[in-house]
Amino acid sequence: MLSNWLHRALFPVSLLLVLVIAGCGAKSSGSIVEGKVNAVTTFYPIYEFTKEIGGEDANVINLLPVGVEPHDWTPRSQDIVNTSKAQLFLYNGAGLEGWVPGFLKGLDSDSKVQSVEVSKGVNLIMTDEDDGHNHGSAAEDHEGEEAGHDHEGEAEHAHEGEEVGHEHEGEEAGHDHEGEAEHAHEGEEAEAASGDSLHTDPHTWVSPKSALVMAGNIRDSLQAADPEHKDGYEERYNKLAERLKALDVKFEQELAKLPGKEIVVSHQAFAYLARDYGLTQHAIMGLSPDAEPRGQDMVKLASMVKEEGIKYIFFEELVSDRLAKTLAAEAGVSTMVLNPVEGLTEEQDKNADNYFTLMEKNLQNLILALQ
Structure with a gap:
């Protein structure tokens, strides 16, 4: 009898704990504070x-x-x-x-x-490559559009x-x-x-x-x-x-020294980096990391990787690395992280990583890949 009573008494508590734990996973970072x-x-x-x-x-x-x-x-x-x-x-x-x-x-x-x-005020890059059918760099392919796309006089x-x-x-x-x-x-x-x-x-x-x-x-x-x-x-x-500004100068100086300029990435997220620091981006997927490439695009990218002597295919932590690893295996090269800093993983959050630590790691990985 006592065990039945305990079960009935504790069941709502255990259910509440399950609901509280389940609700903790996807919450935003805080609540409204009066007076601020x-x-x-x-x-x-x-x-x-x-x-x-x-x-x-x-x-x-x-x-x-x-x-x-x-x-x-x-x-x-x-x-x-x-x-x-x-x-x-x-x-x-x-x-x-x-x-x-x-x-x-x-x-x-x-x-x-x-x-x-x-x-607002950033000189925005326009691209037609939003569906994963990528054949080159958004920064390279649309320079003409960028130059003429003034965004109401704010580009300057x-x-x-x-x-x-x-x-x-x-x-x-x-x-x-x-x-x-x-x-x-x-x-x-x-x-x-x-x-x-x-x-x-x-x-x-x-x-x-x-x-x-x-x-x-x-x-x-x-x-x-x-x-x-x-x-x-x-x-x-x-x-x-x-x-x-110090990070900008470091990217400019370090990347300018490197012989390699071509980067192959899983998700077309690096066109601004490529444009501003003299790189050419080739992406497996489009602007959205969900966009699946066609088989012929993967074959072309694998050929380009071999022809250009590219040593690494870059992937990111918040989306699947499956396609990056598939391309790397096809081309006989390795994979490495290039982080678009769209968010932190649980581990990065625990390690107190931030925009600057992640961008510094990006720079070190670019140096390793392009030297």
Whole structure:
């Protein structure tokens, strides 16, 4: 009898524990804090930069959980609740978060949150290679389009992180989130209307040059939302900017010395890095890591790897390495990590890795592969 009673008494407790544990896996990084600027970010690099610039003056909530790849992630109902109460919603834009327009329209009608497209001002790369049928480098194949694609006169600011963003502070402040959602789709609508098959490569942050522009936009948005702590945001931004500039110089100097310039990657995420540091990217898959290549594309890539004397096929941790290993086996070469820094694995999170440690590892692996 006693054992039956204990079983009945403890069963609800054990069920509750199972539910609590199950609910811990895919949560975002925090909740709203009253009395601070609450900034909701969509994925890891924006989260890290916002935390650094925000310091003690901002509460930063990252929507994307640790260990999750951002391309196919979609928000939960709690994310809508938190964002509705926040002051800032910072998203990459450039086509990365396809769910943003619908998400913003789903926020509470009385929400005062300001949505900011953090990649604004980066000289964006256009590509038609979104489906995994890749034959070369987005940075190389579309140089003509990049040169002519001025993005409303902002391209010239692409390497001036300190300056970018000031000119549109008032514009952001005056936009409601539904208007911003419409803005997020303007480029896609124009593209559809023209019948053009070009897509924007969203992986802006993978180049320190573009990351500097993004950091400037984050600083501007924090200062606009919380002018009382403007000096603190400026000071912390300057420290971050110095680190990004030093990383940029290191990439330029180290990669310029290397004889090899061709990189083969699993996912077309390195066009900004390739463009800014004189490399040529060949990708197995498209802009989304889900895009499967055709067999003939794999055969062509294997031939190119052999002809060019490429020694390594790069893969990344948050998506399957199956295709990279298949190509490496076909071409008789090895594999190595090149991280697009879209998020942290559980192990990287435990090791306190960050944008800078991961980009330093990327540089060391590029040096090893290209020498």
